[in-house]
Amino acid sequence: MKLFFLGVFLTISYFLSLFLVIDNLSLSVMSSWNELGDFLAGAFSPVAFLWLVLGYVQQQKELQQNTYALNLQAEELRNAVEQYQQMVLISKEQLSHETKRSIEQFRLKAAETKPEFHMASRLGFHNYNNITYTYFWSVYSNSREARNFKICFYPKFGIYDSYEFRTVIAPIQLPENLVLHTELPEYFEVHLTFDSxxxxxxxxxxxxxxxxxxxxxLVDTTSKTNLIE
Structure with missing residues (x-):
């Protein structure tokens, strides 16, 4: 806006000065259109050049202002991105902390509700008649509820093969098992699977x-827990 008023002021001053010069010099009246055209071209050329220069200067200022505004926007964008990254980092840390705490609470609760089962370190017979052994074996428990309980013998031991129970709380007494002495295995395994x-x-x-x-x-035992790590 300042450049516009400056241009107007210089233009008016120029034409006033031109008028005074023409008046003081008592120039002769132009006698042809060519002389008028030459006069107007010479008279308006400085004004046109002036406004061309002012327009260029104004354009440069606007470009500088636009560049400055773009730089400010870029700086604000960088600050916003940094703040967002910090917020994401804080959220991740909070989520990780909450996840760890939830897992730890679940582990404690799982330990409190875990059913414990075991069998005797030595399994003996109840009766023997020189041909057949009679067994009454048990699976002992800490009386915590277990679900989907399954017990399997590998290989099959007499009638002891596999048993399934929907829910188990007390110790399990296996049924009477009669086994010929010639059919006793050298080794066998007992597998227990259940859920808390x-x-x-x-x-x-x-x-x-x-x-x-x-x-x-009993020569060895192994255990496996399908718990969240």
Whole structure:
């Protein structure tokens, strides 16, 4: 706007000065259209050049202002991106903390509700008549509820093959098992699989070896828990 008023002022001043010069010099009247055209061209050329220069200067200022505005927008955008990144980082840290806390609480609850099962370290017979051994074996429990309980013998031990129970709370008494002494295995495994009331899955394996006279001794155990890591 200042350049516009400056241009107007210079233009008016120029034409006034031109009028005074013409008046003081008492120039002769132009006698042809060519002289008028030459006069007008010479008279208006400085004004046209002036406005051309002012327009160029004004354009440069506007470009500078636009560049400055773009730089400000870019700086604001960078600041916004940095703030967003910080917010995302904080959110990730909070989520990680909450996740770890939830997992830890779940682990504690799982430990409190975990059913514990075991079998005797030595499994013996109840009766023997020189031909057949009679067994009454049990699976002991800590009386915490277990669901989808399954017990399997590998290989099959007499009638002991596999048993399934929807829900188990108390210890399990296996049925009477009559086994010929000639059919006693040298080794067998007992696999237990079950879930807690939280849905955590567990698997136990007991490995037994015959030690003579119809008795078996526990030689190894393994366990597996399908718990969130």
């Amino acid at each position: 009331i939280l849905g955590v899955g567990y698997e136990l394996k007991f490995f037994y070896k015959k030690i003579g006279n119809g008795n078996f001794e």
